[in-house]
Amino acid sequence: xxxxxxxxxxxxxxxxxxxxxxxxxxxxxxxxxxxxxxxxxxxxxxxxxxxxxxxxxxxxxxxxxxxxxxxxxxxxxxxxxxxxxxxxxxxxxxxxxxxxxxxxxxxxxxxxxxxxxxxxxxxxxxxxxxxxxxxxxxxxxxxxxxxxxxxxxxxxxxxxxxxxxxxxxxxxxxxxxxxxxxxxxxxxxxxxxxxxxxxxxxxxxxxxxxxxxxxxxxxxxxxxxxxxxxxxxxxxxxxxxxxxxxxxxxxxxxxxxxxxxxxxxxxxxxxxxxxxxxxxxxxxxxxxxxxxxxxxxxxxxxxxxxxxxxxxxxxxxxxxxxxxxxxxxxxxxxxxxxxxxxxxxxxxxxxxxxxxxxxxxxxxxxxxxxxxxxxxxxxxxxxxxxxxxxxxxxxxxxxxxxxxxxxxxxxxxxxxxx
Amino acid sequence: xxxxxxxxxxxxxxxxxxxxxxxxxxxxxxxxxxxxxxxxxxxxxxxxxxxxxxxxxxxxxxxxxxxxxxxxxx
Ligand code: SF4
Numbered sequence: 001x002x003x004x005x006x007x008x009x010x011x012x013x014x015x016x017x018x019x020x021x022x023x024x025x026x027x028x029x030x031x032x033x034x035x036x037x038x039x040x041x042x043x044x045x046x047x048x049x050x051x052x053x054x055x056x057x058x059x060x061x062x063x064x065x066x067x068x069x070x071x072x073x074x075x076x077x078x079x080x081x082x083x084x085x086x087x088x089x090x091x092x093x094x095x096x097x098x099x100x101x102x103x104x105x106x107x108x109x110x111x112x113x114x115x116x117x118x119x120x121x122x123x124x125x126x127x128x129x130x131x132x133x134x135x136x137x138x139x140x141x142x143x144x145x146x147x148x149x150x151x152x153x154x155x156x157x158x159x160x161x162x163x164x165x166x167x168x169x170x171x172x173x174x175x176x177x178x179x180x181x182x183x184x185x186x187x188x189x190x191x192x193x194x195x196x197x198x199x200x201x202x203x204x205x206x207x208x209x210x211x212x213x214x215x216x217x218x219x220x221x222x223x224x225x226x227x228x229x230x231x232x233x234x235x236x237x238x239x240x241x242x243x244x245x246x247x248x249x250x251x252x253x254x255x256x257x258x259x260x261x262x263x264x265x266x267x268x269x270x271x272x273x274x275x276x277x278x279x280x281x282x283x284x285x286x287x288x289x290x291x292x293x294x295x296x297x298x299x300x301x302x303x304x305x306x307x308x309x310x311x312x313x314x315x316x317x318x319x320x321x322x323x324x325x326x327x328x329x330x331x332x333x334x335x336x337x338x339x340x341x342x343x344x345x346x347x348x349x350x351x352x353x354x355x356x357x358x359x360x361x362x363x364x365x366x367x368x369x370x371x372x373x374x375x376x377x378x379x380x381x382x383x384x385x386x387x388x389x390x391x392x393x394x395x396x397x398x399x400x401x402x403x404x405x406x407x408x409x410x411x412x413x414x415x416x417x418x
Numbered sequence: 419x420x421x422x423x424x425x426x427x428x429x430x431x432x433x434x435x436x437x438x439x440x441x442x443x444x445x446x447x448x449x450x451x452x453x454x455x456x457x458x459x460x461x462x463x464x465x466x467x468x469x470x471x472x473x474x475x476x477x478x479x480x481x482x483x484x485x486x487x488x489x490x491x492x
Contacts, residue, residue: 034430034450039485076431079450195484199432203484 005274006249008065008171009267012038012256017053018367019260020062023267027063028053029096030256031200035080036067037118038256039200047086054090063093068106069116071198072099084111094136103133107163117141117173118198124154127168135162136250138171141178141234145242148172152247169249174236175266176254177300207300235302237290240273241282255298261328261360262297264368269293296326296409328360328407335391337400344400345393353392353408354385361396363404369396370409420473422480424454424464425487434482439475442468 009020011028020028030053031038032045045053050066057064066087072080080102087095088111095111097103098118106113114136115121121130122140130137139148152170154160162168189203190196213220234254236243243251251274253266269290276282294302329351336345344361353359355376361369377393378386386392422442429451435443436452445452457466468476473490480488 039430073431073433073445073450075433075445075447076450078447079431193484194434194482196432199430199484201430201432201484 005244005251005278006063007267007270007274008250008252009263010176010253010256010258011053011263012258013260014364015260015362015367016256016258016263017056018365019264019362020267020367021057021060022367023264024271025062025267027065027093027250028057029065029067029252031067033079033083034200035070035072035076035083035102037069037116037197037200037202038067039070047083050086050092051090054092058091064091065094065096065114066092067096067116068102069096069098069118070200071118071196072101077101081105084109087111097133100133103130107133112164114138114171122147124151127151127155127170128158128160131160131162131168133163134168135164135166136169136171138173138250138252141173145246148243148248149246156247170247171250171252172243172248173234173254174240174243174251174270175294176233176258178232178234232301233299235291235294235299237269237273237294238287240270241277244274244277258298259328260362260368261370264370265293265297292325296324298324325412326409327412328409331359331406331408334361334363334400334402334404334406336402337396339399342395342397343393344396345391346406348386348388348390348392348406350388351408352385352387358409360407360409361400361404362407363401366399366401366404369398369400371396419467419469420476421465421467421491422454422457422476423489423491424452424457425462425489426451426454426464427462428485428487430485432484434484435479435488438479438482439472442466442472442476443479 006026007024008027008029009025011017011020011030017028030045032047032050038044054064066083068080068083084095084106088109093112094114095102095106096114096116097106098116103113113134115130115134115138117138117140119130120140121127121137122143127137139151155168155170160168186197188206189201192205193203195201195203211220251270253270255262273282273290276286331351331353332347332349334344334346353373355373357373359371359373373394375394376383376386378390431445431450431452433445436445442455443452444455454464454466457464477490480490
């Protein structure tokens with residue numbers, strides 16, 4: 001296995017983008033305007049952002065993928081073409097498409113195409129079909145591991161090549177949320193709220209708790225878990241060796257709606273896992289450590305294996321929101337960074353911070369810095385703790401920028417139902 | 419007369435408002451977002467007055483907009 005394994009991270013904000021780059025992602029994916037699966041997001045990127053993102057990524061030697069994967073109507077075609085043209089012009093590595101109109105236009109102008117999970121590629125014949133447009137194809141999250149393996153073997157055997165002339169590469173989701181329905185085929189949000197998941201407006205109402213009531217008698221069924229439609233999140237850190245052995249080349253992390261610390265931690269853990277595998281040091285102990293780390297950022301409980309290992313029925317989340325073992329509390333903003341002594345200055349706006357506390361610093365250029373406070377100063381005097389209203393300084397080895405946010409990381413007691 | 423406001427920038431071009439009230443809404447082929455016919459831009463928002471007989475259809479359009487960017491001001 002000489003070819004490098006690519007870790008692809010979600011970039012829903014500049015903070016997450018930098019977190020992904022700093023944690024060792026090889027590529028990032030992001031969307032602009034309304035033709036992407038996070039069209040509803042409050043901070044959608046624009047064409048101007050696209051230029052900036054590509055520039056940042058090129059400087060860091062990270063590939064950029066533009067998501068262009070909603071279903072498309074006739075009235076979207078002009079915008080779709082405009083987005084493709086811009087992507088090509090600015091040097092985006094590839095567009096992630098699910099609609100044939102988008103992939104055929106991208107191919108026409110020489111923009112590399114990757115196939116989106118929305119296309120739900122579940123068999124080898126479909127891989128062969130899409131190979132006329134695409135060099136990288138993500139397989140449906142609903143496949144079992146054996147099915148994935150068979151597809152990658154067949155690509156080798158039948159030498160299925162994409163437009164670049166190279167063998168088509170297979171990409172797999174390795175971490176993050178799973179869809180209760182088959183991706184790209186869910187109408188729940190549309191049917192209940194006229195808000196189509198397939199236009200990037202999923203309201204995720206499958207994540208809520210539900211009651212089951214007999215309409216005739218009014219009797220309510222007692223169910224031990226009201227989250228009857230909310231699957232746990234996928235986590236493959238424990239069998240990344242099997243995934244790599246099967247010939248998957250691109251490992252994709254879900255979560256454009258997630259915070260930068262999620263991106264930082266997931267990318268970091270999987271980067272280490274892949275590197276350990278290559279060095280022959282992928283061990284049970286390490287897996288346990290990574291799993292613990294992954295549990296500290298947003299998750300709905302992990303489904304270790306997910307569909308890939310061929311588990312039978314879904315494991316349901318049992319909670320609304322996150323089951324993270326740590327949470328972050330906002331403390332304040334950075335005011336200054338003194339380069340020479342590597343000291344950061346912050347204005348505390350809430351809570352208290354002490355020597356030894358675990359903290360997180362995030363910013364659009366900084367990305368994510370996670371560390372423990374080793375020493376703390378107030379008015380240039382050494383102190384053990386500081387409270388709301390104080391101006392504090394402490395050493396941070398990496399550069400911090402004005403207005404970066406400071407968070408305190410604390411343990412969460414998970415008393416929510418499991 | 420009632421007024422409608424459209425926060426156009428957030429439109430995801432789903433076409434629902436056009437289906438509900440085709441006399442007031444059309445979809446732009448240029449950027450794929452809907453256009454509130456007869457409206458004027460005020461800051462970030464497009465606004466127009468509508469006749470009483472258009473109210474019902476436009477209330478449906480507002481109710482069904484998935485990103486809730488159509489507001490009826492009575
Ligand atoms: S219903 Fe809302 S999102 Fe859909 S086209 Fe109309 S204004 Fe845009």
